Amino acid sequence: MKLRHKYSQDCSDCPIRYRAICSHCEVSELERLESMKFYRVYERGQTIMWTGDKMEFVGSVVSGIATLSQTMEDGRRQMVGLLLPSDFVGRPGRENIGFDVVATTDLVLCCFWKKPFEDMMAETPHILQRLLEMSLDELDAAREWMLVLGRKTAREKIASLMLVLAQRKSALTLTTDARDIAFELPLTREAMADYLGLTLETVSRQISSLRKDSVIFMNSKRSITVPDMGRLFEEAGNRCETEFMN
Amino acid sequence: MKLRHKYSQDCSDCPIRYRAICSHCEVSELERLESMKFYRVYERGQTIMWTGDKMEFVGSVVSGIATLSQTMEDGRRQMVGLLLPSDFVGRPGRENIGFDVVATTDLVLCCFWKKPFEDMMAETPHILQRLLEMSLDELDAAREWMLVLGRKTAREKIASLMLVLAQRKSALTLTTDARDIAFELPLTREAMADYLGLTLETVSRQISSLRKDSVIFMNSKRSITVPDMGRLFEEAGNRCETEFMN
DNA sequence: CGAGCACTTGATCGCTTTCAATAGCTGTGG
DNA sequence: CCACAGCTATTGAAAGCGATCAAGTGCTCG
Numbered sequence: 001m002k003l004r005h006k007y008s009q010d011c012s013d014c015p016i017r018y019r020a021i022c023s024h025c026e027v028s029e030l031e032r033l034e035s036m037k038f039y040r041v042y043e044r045g046q047t048i049m050w051t052g053d054k055m056e057f058v059g060s061v062v063s064g065i066a067t068l069s070q071t072m073e074d075g076r077r078q079m080v081g082l083l084l085p086s087d088f089v090g091r092p093g094r095e096n097i098g099f100d101v102v103a104t105t106d107l108v109l110c111c112f113w114k115k116p117f118e119d120m121m122a123e124t125p126h127i128l129q130r131l132l133e134m135s136l137d138e139l140d141a142a143r144e145w146m147l148v149l150g151r152k153t154a155r156e157k158i159a160s161l162m163l164v165l166a167q168r169k170s171a172l173t174l175t176t177d178a179r180d181i182a183f184e185l186p187l188t189r190e191a192m193a194d195y196l197g198l199t200l201e202t203v204s205r206q207i208s209s210l211r212k213d214s215v216i217f218m219n220s221k222r223s224i225t226v227p228d229m230g231r232l233f234e235e236a237g238n239r240c241e242t243e244f245m246n
Numbered sequence: 247m248k249l250r251h252k253y254s255q256d257c258s259d260c261p262i263r264y265r266a267i268c269s270h271c272e273v274s275e276l277e278r279l280e281s282m283k284f285y286r287v288y289e290r291g292q293t294i295m296w297t298g299d300k301m302e303f304v305g306s307v308v309s310g311i312a313t314l315s316q317t318m319e320d321g322r323r324q325m326v327g328l329l330l331p332s333d334f335v336g337r338p339g340r341e342n343i344g345f346d347v348v349a350t351t352d353l354v355l356c357c358f359w360k361k362p363f364e365d366m367m368a369e370t371p372h373i374l375q376r377l378l379e380m381s382l383d384e385l386d387a388a389r390e391w392m393l394v395l396g397r398k399t400a401r402e403k404i405a406s407l408m409l410v411l412a413q414r415k416s417a418l419t420l421t422t423d424a425r426d427i428a429f430e431l432p433l434t435r436e437a438m439a440d441y442l443g444l445t446l447e448t449v450s451r452q453i454s455s456l457r458k459d460s461v462i463f464m465n466s467k468r469s470i471t472v473p474d475m476g477r478l479f480e481e482a483g484n485r486c487e488t489e490f491m492n
Numbered sequence: 493c494g495a496g497c498a499c500t501t502g503a504t505c506g507c508t509t510t511c512a513a514t515a516g517c518t519g520t521g522g
Numbered sequence: 523c524c525a526c527a528g529c530t531a532t533t534g535a536a537a538g539c540g541a542t543c544a545a546g547t548g549c550t551c552g
Contacts (some may be wrong), residue, residue: 073485078396080389091382098386134383137336140344141328142388147316149395150324150443154540185317189499197396202540204500221499221548239319243458326504435531445509465515467531492551 007039007108009062019086020060020110021134026125029141032120036112042103048089057111058090064107065186069194079195081138084168088134090141092210094117104224147199152237157196160233162216166226182225208237252353253285255308262385265332266306266356267380270372276364282358288316294335295347304336307484310353311432315440325441327384330414334380338364338434351432386412398483401441404452405481408462412472456481 011017011034039062042048048066049055061083068081080099083089089101090107121127148160169183185192189207193200204246210216217225217234226232257263257280268279285308288292288294294312295301307329314327324344329335335355337345394406415429431438435453439446456462461481463471472478 002445005445038410054456062391070389072393072397073484078393086344091386093379095384099389122371122375125368125371125374128371128378132378132381133339135378135385136339139385139388142385142392143314143316143345146326146388146392146395147318147324151322151394177324181322188497199541200499201501201542204466204498205540208500224338237320373494434529446531447533448508450530453509454532 007041007062009039009110010034011037014062014110016060016062016086016110021088021127021130022060023125024130026126028057029124029126033112034114035226036120038111039230040109040111042107042109044103044106046103046107047100047105048107048109049097051098051100053097054095055090055097055114058088058092058117059088059111059114061085061087062108062110064103064105066101066103066107067191067195068101070099071093073205076143077194079191081142082195087138090114091129094181118131154196154198154202154206156235157198158192158203158210159215159232159237160227161192161196162210163229163232163238164225165224166229168234179224179229179230180227182223185224186224249286253287253308253389255285255356256280257283260308260356262306262308262332262356264301267334267373268306268475270376271370272372275372277369279358282362285358286353286357288353288355290349290352292349292353293346294349294353294355297344297346299343301336301343301360303359304334304338304363305313305355305357307331308354308356309436309485310349312347312349312353313387313437313441314432316345316348323440324443327388327438328441332398333384334377336360336487337369337392338377350437376418379394383416398443400444400448400452401455402481403444404449405436405461405478407442408456409478409482409484410476412475412478416475425475426471426473431468431470448488 011022011030017023022030025033040059042064049069063085066083066089067079067080068083069077071077083101090097092114121131121181148157152160165185166181170181170237185197189200189203192198192234193203196203198206207216207218211218215229215231219225257268257276260266263269268276271279284306284318287437288310297316307310312329313325314329315323316327329347336343336354336432338360349386367377394403398406411429411431412427416427433441435446435449439449442449444452453462453464459465461477463473
């Protein structure tokens, strides 16, 4: 539970420079942000914020993956968001955080103290605009996930998750039409269960089933290869193939 | 499928003046909005926009209730949002709408053509700020609903819906500690099922069950009275009673 | 080598769905 | 006025899917 090492980074060659909240900023704005920022490093498994905590800082995921989740008294848990590099953590204009934020891999966060950040936001429409764009994208994603949670079968849920991860991978590598898409699962079976509203046993069974039916191949328990994205798309119960090209 | 009558309203005494996107606007900004706006009236059951439609206008719900929903090829449907007076319809910065928008009651919409609205938004931080606030609130609501969809039992789902409607009602009437809260269900059993990720039969059964156990009382099939909000809160499986006072 | 963790697989249980019948209400037209 | 269609809602019986309980495998790390 301690910082393993100092991390430092120039904004000018930051890996998330063109996707994070700063992406629309001009040089002068970026300089101001640069003077305000500080980095925090978290280890895999570490909780970054607990539900109800006073939010003292906000920030962007630079590298690694975090999850947003909610827990009921009796322990039932639901993941409500997956935070990937460039995603924003925290909510300007609200005192307390509404969800647990947990690092599922080692993680680097580019942080700003909340009050100075809010002040800057009020004066910098570029940041405001970008944050609105990002929030609306997250809202769309949350709503799409509601269909998965509310109406899809266990098999379709697993396929949907695989599809999201595969699309994310192919978007990064810009492979236009590579038939085989391979990626690593960044989540344990239990975390997948929490994301999909299932038990970890059901997750395991459905992954085995998709493997048996050659929808996916596995080199190891965490390494997936998709031979036919169209097939995966159908298994996910999605409307048609139009989405699959973006 | 036609407008029943013209609707007209001065912004200055608009019922949603202090909650909609215009709520932070100064007089001059409001005048500009007033000159741009036009009203549309929809009848109960009418679809306002279909998934994938080109979004030609955006707007605010003035009165009535609309739903946002998503449908799979085989007909499975999931409601992903409930639009109440002051809620915003449409997404600046995106060409097409991602969900069906349907009026579940007669409805009045205060509309703006999309392009002029986007232009104004770029020059008016007050609107940008308000839209960000509203989007973040919706994001929180969507994420809380993900817990309902993913982890709650049918009985807890019904109780959660009743709770949301009861809280909304008590927030409007500002009854500080009235023990009995009464409200009308604005949704059919089928619409509730689509919201909760259940079948309409299960909805009906669970409502009967809550009635049998005196968690709710019913004057008619659509009229609910809650004798004890704390009890309803427990039935919804919520963490504790803190939320129930806001 | 043994403890701990992530994962897999089997057997059974129970909640929700599915299929089906029926009741109540509203509006229409003979 | 009543018959009837169409819609919303309720309730019953049976089936099925995912949860629960339980055992066991394989891997990593001390």
